[in-house]
Amino acid sequence: MQSSVTKMVDRFGVKPGRLWIGGAWTDVDERFDQIHPATNEIVTSIADAGTGAVDLAVAAARKAFDTGPWPRMGAKERKKILVRLQARIEDAKEELGYLQTLDNGIPINFSLNSRVSANMTVDIFDHYAGWIDKITGETFPRYTDAANLHYMTFRDPVGVVGAIIPWNAPLVMFALKVAPALATGCTIVMKASELANLAVLRLAEIVAECDLPPGVFNLVTGGPATGEALSTHPGVDKVSFTGSAAVGERIMAKAGSNMKRLSLELGGKSAVIVFPDTRDLKVAATSIMSLSSTFLSGQVCSTPTRALVHRSVVDEFVAHAQQQISAVKFGDPFDMTTTSAPIISRRQTDRVMSYIETGSAEGARLVFGGDRPGNELADGNWINPTLFTDVRSDMRIAQDEIFGPVLSVIPFDTEEEAITIANDSVYGLSGGVYTTDLSRAFRVGRAMHTGTVGINGYSLMPNSPAGGVKRSGIGREGGWATIEAFTELKTLILNLDA
Template sequence: MSDRDAMFAAAEQLGSALARQPLGLIIDGKSVPALSGKSFATVNPATGLELAQVAEGGVADVDAAVQAARKALGNPAWRDMSAVDRSKLLNRLADLIERDADELALLECMDNGKPATLTKAVEIEGSIKTFRYFAGWPTKFGGETLPVSPRSGAKILNYTVREPVGVCALIVPWNYPMSMAAWKVAPALAAGCTVILKPAEQTPLTALRLAELALEAGVPPGVFNVITGFGEAGAALVDHPGVDKVAFTGSTEVGKAIVRGSTGNLKKVSLELGGKSPQIVLPDADLDAAAASIAAGIFFNQGQTCTAGSRLYAHASIHDDLIARIADHAARLTIGNGLDPTVNFGPLVSQEQWDRVSSYVEIGKAEGAEVLIGGGRPKALGEGFFFEPTIMANAGRDMRIVREEIFGPVLSALSWNDPEDLVAQANDSDFGLSAGIWTNDLRQAHRLAGAVKAGTVWINCFNLVDNATPFGGFKQSGWGREHGRQAMELYSEIKSIWVNLS
């Protein structure tokens, strides 16, 4: 049996298992139906066909999950777990993800559409690394003793301690379902919090499986809950007075609504939001390397990436040459069902997303941009939500395709001559998540990196992330940072303790 046939056979077997009965919510360590009895379909983007029925959580289910999480927060089995044992638990969870990596990659491919081979290499392996990285933090994250000088002259001991922030609502998007869940769940559990994970309604499957693996690893009931459903469930989590923190990855519009909804009990909020990342190419850049990375930066995951390098600023002297090289990389992508190991470009996640991307291409054309390649559905693929890799040339700085996040495989290309105007254009955005700079001039590279307003700047590379380094954005790209010590701080409170030793 070929690798392709084996993959499709495994997917058929998994699909049959998913279709047997509706998948429940995970509340207090058990899989339960929604109290309303409602369920909804999750769909395979490559075929448009239903994969499974999933419980549609509502306000009452959210309340049950919050009560379970609050109870678990005070459970001695979790509250008093030693730092070493919490580290062991997170490593056991990483072991189980590694054990089931093939199944998880299939689930993600079938539910999200991205190719299974890339899903395993990026999302599943990345999630394993995330849990292993944060498994190291419980034994290293704490307070400190501080030298204070009270006016009374008394002998005072002052020290700080770190405590879990409490019950955390973790609301994650559909573009990297497993990765985004791991980015939030791992530091939250490492800090001693309890969590309620709310996956996007388009991609609930790996979230449910992750919670099952957490229970198998030994996470006490109620520590890790999952509510599947729509915006009503997410809003109920944001509004609930029993939730101490909301961590959200998604659109800037929804992020603003979360901020407004969080004011009831002034819960902590961290947000990783939209982006419109510039790719800046200087005339001395290695064009082969730049073209390959720029193509990957906009076409990987079908452009459904918050850091997608969707604005290209190429110096006028190399603009046409660079565009031709990027187009060549796009032409070599293999589009199709991600279960095929030869495919490296899958469908968009839904018909709604296909319609959004298509509408932006039409807007760009109406504004005067030229569709150089792509711009619609591949002729050979009549089913599924496939959209061609697209390059729009002659884009202008005030066009909507340059200013607004499309979240699809659409690159808007602009040329420049004046370095000062280049920086102004790159920064002329509501977003500030990331940027790419391509040059062999070290002085120029550092100057531009300092001038561009973005949370991450890549020089002669793009879309590299690591659990050790902070990730997040400026301006309307969000609040707070994922990864590293900064993530642990998001899930903790610091307490200052004063002791009079006189």
């Protein structure tokens, strides 16, 4: 497996990462190593921008917004550039998928074909390119005959955007920040996660080929200090951040210094409620368990990590979930038959294992998993899929975001009890309901305090908004909601008697 990672580094000619600032590639003295989580090998070295390079990138974006052509460009011309960018990404889809797997170890079959693949990246750019000539304001009727005043609104670009994305889905996260920013006429400074830079660096190369004016798009890489410098920079008008709630709270606390606009998509502890009348309990159980055991191994903020199951079907649900893990295959992430990703870092692996120990200590019953595979996988960050039952809502494994392959099964007896348990969380990102009773599905879905609820299934599309409430964040990404988030509403008042 180690040789396969090395082979992919050679195959795609991975070079040390640099910064893209003001229309040119830039290097810095400070660097860090990017590590592959499947083997803990060094993949390459990456530029650590720090405060100095962030200052340069924000200055370039500021100049491009304040005096450059991009915010003032006609919709037709701006749309042509985004369509060209979309086409270049389409041409590079396979390469981008492999680079994403080289970033974070997501199995290549998912990286090429799932909702985190470059297919979705293309779809997101397509969606926002279509908005460019449709971003309109409103006109209002005269309110009184006392004055001949006429009111109309315009949507102006918000300004310089500082965008910070996580490691788990860099292709999609790049598109969700960059596409609406460019569509609305903003300029942007993007920061990739220090854990996953390669796919974003390749996307930056593609952007560089598409005739954007210098400074409209900039890319910086680095660790927490780089992210802090970007999110607090006085030259940034808006921060769009996807990541942990703890970091999001710090960004929000400091944004008040110059009233930065914020879009924060943070953590989750999503609950899915399974009623005994669900059409197929096996499908429900295996679908829920697979989100923790396959794909990114539970390392997705919207993953349902609390299965609230009616007491009458708990045993059957658990049996089906246990059968599901027989299909799990760890190993070479570039093997099309591998199903599951490693944990992103050794530090996060230790954290997940500590939560598994805590769950047992608190009295939850460990049904399966809770350990790590050995032998040829020992060098990587692998954890076997884990399920606890007899979980109470006050346990830490039912309250804290673990971000790993751990599912907690919590029994309930009544609909009201299920809703209470589901809402007993500081998070509110997503949720789900499995039932054949449409009235119940609607009633329970509306009662759950989350940004998105899936009925008998869950998926997101570029034209639908998603985001969280409570500690899961502020704002929405997707569809018109994002256009609103990247623009400022301006009212123009015309006195026709003047």
